[in-house]
Amino acid sequence: MTTPALVLVAHGTRSTRGVEMIAALAEAVAAELGAPARGSAEVAPAVRTAFVDVLGPSPSEVLRDLHSDAEVVPAVVVPAFLASGYHVYQDVPREVGESSHPAVVVTPAMGPDPALARIMALRLRAAGWRPGDAVVFAAAGSSDARARHDVRRAAAMLTDHLGVPVRIAYVATGAPRVPEVVADLRDSGAERVFIASYLLAQGLFQQRLHDAGADGVAEPIGVHPAVVRLIADRYRTATRELAQARLAS
Known part of the structure; x- marks a missing residue:
């Protein structure tokens, strides 16, 4: 199976520092997932960011970029939210549906943890x-x-x-x-x-x-190794679900 992409979905903000923080978090997660164990045949996943409000790209836009008639890249959507409310239960599933992507797993939100x-x-x-x-x-x-x-x-x-x-x-x-x-x-x-x-x-x-x-x-939670590991763990669990679903089909 093609290595699933990770789509990190955040709320969106007009704050330049906030946008930079999400980008830095995505880069840190990519680095964490880009170092498979020695001897492993795993390929590092692409890590993309998307936003449900204020700015783009939207999750549906990112997911549409990951599939075409020629190729379908499976995707793991990780909601970068600290609590699961309207955005997690309504916006994210709606965006996934609108994308028409055939191989997506949405993980639980980041928090609470x-x-x-x-x-x-x-x-x-x-x-x-x-x-x-x-x-x-x-x-x-x-x-x-x-x-x-x-x-x-x-x-x-x-x-x-x-x-x-x-x-x-x-x-x-x-x-x-x-x-x-x-x-x-x-x-x-x-x-x-x-x-x-x-x-x-x-x-x-x-x-x-x-x-x-x-x-x-106190400063916001921000980019911290424990946050990076949390998102990486969400991704790894979801990739196993995708692999099991593929075998079952």
Whole structure:
């Protein structure tokens, strides 16, 4: 079977730094998957990026590029989302359907995952957080109940990793909002309040966190070896599914 391509699907942003971060993540994943074990006959996959909003190319455009009358390159679509809401459950399947690509596997979204909680803890400590400081778990937010459930799971993972409770707040959609929770924690007696960013990349939402009145704001999850391994593992699992489906047919 032709080595499946990996299509990394992100939300999209007008932030140059955010777009560059997605490109850097794709490059890191390509490097991770481009080093098969010694003696292996595996061929490194092509890694492409696509976006469901704000900018292109769209997933359907990328998938159409991967098949023609002469050749069909199987594809693994990895949603680079930290929670599974409308974009994961509606946009991505719709884009796959519109592409008419005959050999696509869509993996689970990136988050929630314990690896992301470990990265968030590292980012918090780098921002100056110390045990005893209050923590606000800041997510973009969603009107989709499934996405909010994922955020609660992710916050529980961070709580387990830090050993202290965290308060969930939202940047854009949903309540309570981040500034409200920061203020509430101060009113409750917290001397120092830090924001743990459950965002993937730099952009408008991350900037809003810096205006929320906290003592420190962690960087977004960004490009980290654990994120790269997480995406690579999603891809490897999906390629096995594609191979099994081919054998079954």
